[in-house]
Amino acid sequence: MTNLRKLMQPGMHIKRWIILAILGLVMTSLGFAYVLTHIYRVQPLPEFASVVTLQFIDRPLRGALFVAVGLLFLVIAAVRLSQSLLAAFVRKGDAGIVDTIYNFRNRLRGPKVVVIGGGTGLSVALRGLKQYTSNLTAIVTVADDGGSSGRLRRDLGVLPPGDFRNCLIALADVEPLMENLFQYRFNHGSELDGHSFGNLFIVAMSEVTGNFERALEESSRVLAVRGRVLPSTLANVTLGAEMEDSGTVMGESKITASDQRIHRVYLEPEDAVAHPEAIAAIYEADLVVVGPGSLFTSVLPNLMVKGIAEALMASKALKVYVCNVATQPGETDGYKIDDHISALVRHLPGGANPFHYVLANSRIGLAMPPSGRVLPVPPNGQVLPDGHKVLHGDFVDVERPVRHDSIKLAEALMRVYEERNDLVSPTREPQLA
Numbered sequence: 001m002t003n004l005r006k007l008m009q010p011g012m013h014i015k016r017w018i019i020l021a022i023l024g025l026v027m028t029s030l031g032f033a034y035v036l037t038h039i040y041r042v043q044p045l046p047e048f049a050s051v052v053t054l055q056f057i058d059r060p061l062r063g064a065l066f067v068a069v070g071l072l073f074l075v076i077a078a079v080r081l082s083q084s085l086l087a088a089f090v091r092k093g094d095a096g097i098v099d100t101i102y103n104f105r106n107r108l109r110g111p112k113v114v115v116i117g118g119g120t121g122l123s124v125a126l127r128g129l130k131q132y133t134s135n136l137t138a139i140v141t142v143a144d145d146g147g148s149s150g151r152l153r154r155d156l157g158v159l160p161p162g163d164f165r166n167c168l169i170a171l172a173d174v175e176p177l178m179e180n181l182f183q184y185r186f187n188h189g190s191e192l193d194g195h196s197f198g199n200l201f202i203v204a205m206s207e208v209t210g211n212f213e214r215a216l217e218e219s220s221r222v223l224a225v226r227g228r229v230l231p232s233t234l235a236n237v238t239l240g241a242e243m244e245d246s247g248t249v250m251g252e253s254k255i256t257a258s259d260q261r262i263h264r265v266y267l268e269p270e271d272a273v274a275h276p277e278a279i280a281a282i283y284e285a286d287l288v289v290v291g292p293g294s295l296f297t298s299v300l301p302n303l304m305v306k307g308i309a310e311a312l313m314a315s316k317a318l319k320v321y322v323c324n325v326a327t328q329p330g331e332t333d334g335y336k337i338d339d340h341i342s343a344l345v346r347h348l349p350g351g352a353n354p355f356h357y358v359l360a361n362s363r364i365g366l367a368m369p370p371s372g373r374v375l376p377v378p379p380n381g382q383v384l385p386d387g388h389k390v391l392h393g394d395f396v397d398v399e400r401p402v403r404h405d406s407i408k409l410a411e412a413l414m415r416v417y418e419e420r421n422d423l424v425s426p427t428r429e430p431q432l433a
Helices: 004-005 015-042 047-052 059-089 098-108 119-129 147-156 162-171 176-183 198-207 212-220 252-257 276-284 295-303 308-314 337-347 408-419
Strands: 113-117 135-142 228-231 236-242 248-250 262-268 289-291 320-321 357-361 389-393
Touching: 015 119, 113 119, 119 135, 119 162, 119 295, 119 408, 135 276, 147 162, 147 198, 162 176, 162 212, 162 228, 176 198, 198 212, 212 248, 212 320, 228 276, 228 320, 236 252, 236 295, 248 252, 248 389, 252 295, 262 295, 262 337, 289 408, 295 308, 295 337, 320 337, 320 408, 337 357, 357 408, 389 408
Parallel strands: 113 135, 113 289, 135 228, 289 320, 320 357, 357 389
Antiparallel strands: 236 248, 236 262
8 A cells, every 4th residue: 555655646746647648649649640641642552441441431420430439448448457557455355446545545534643552452443543544643652561572672672562563563454464473472482482573573673774763664664554653752761650558669560460559650750751753743633542541551651751741731633532441450440430530630730631522331241351350341421520521332342342342443433523523513512322
């Protein structure tokens, strides 16, 4: 799709060259016509030539017939040529060429959407939203210090690549084999044990290109990514948490392992500056989505970066918070929707409310994992005590009831955006039920 995007850029001036080609064809045809007319007039021809050239038909009708046949040949050739050239961009199982191009153009004209978060929740949201727009920006937390990402971060001094890998795959136009390759995790007892190929690829790309930002850009090209994936900050930050018992825990992986209830999270250093392109994306967005994802270790670490929360508050975009469908052990045990919102607001400057809507799952009858600590987040009323407007709907993945369904979630978010911006009745509240 990257090549097709380049072909369709205004700077390529395709229309002018098509017109020039048509003019060249017309001039060549006129030249042949003059030569044939000259031969016909000065050179005696056998009788069958008059039949081949349709001399028995009046000249005006003869000319119209040749024009009609010529146009038919041109149309057939153009269609077949287009199919041959564009077949490379249509994968097996996709819609036809016309539908593919139509969907591509629609996505190019789609709204500018920014999704802030990390972990599995962010990639789930992106996977659905890429069907509606190519103007997507994922702003990803860099506080992860566990698993393969944590090891690479400590050993090589790079930003943790795991969440970036998931986002790139979610936004990519790649064959299933490539996705399986990037998600493949080594487990043969070697030094690579626990590392995913995608993480190693991103780290290697950062070495080849010279920095992590360029590595994300080049990886996006390799995977034909729809949109951009940006770190919330380029600083080497550590996530800390103040517990309700006044204790402090440092490190994202250690916070969730603690049995204490989290009161507040923060970053070290506290003055970590936001990525400039992330700030610009929030200001330019039509829709900003915060979540879903681990509240304290995926969502809030982005908002703790200096400049992100301020941009979110100042942006004129429609802002939606997507509440998790289930509680998360070690983070949100026993939380309801209003608990999620309260935690968000107390971390934002001045305790202000930047969100126009909260999306909350209302289908809670599905069985949760048998751990006893993972429970559905129960729905509240249409308006929370602090004034947040809640939009309920069935957003849960029936096969994995602790997660959102990417298609359901994206459809709901786009419906909220479209109905909010409905020129006929701009004050009407979106209806998801």
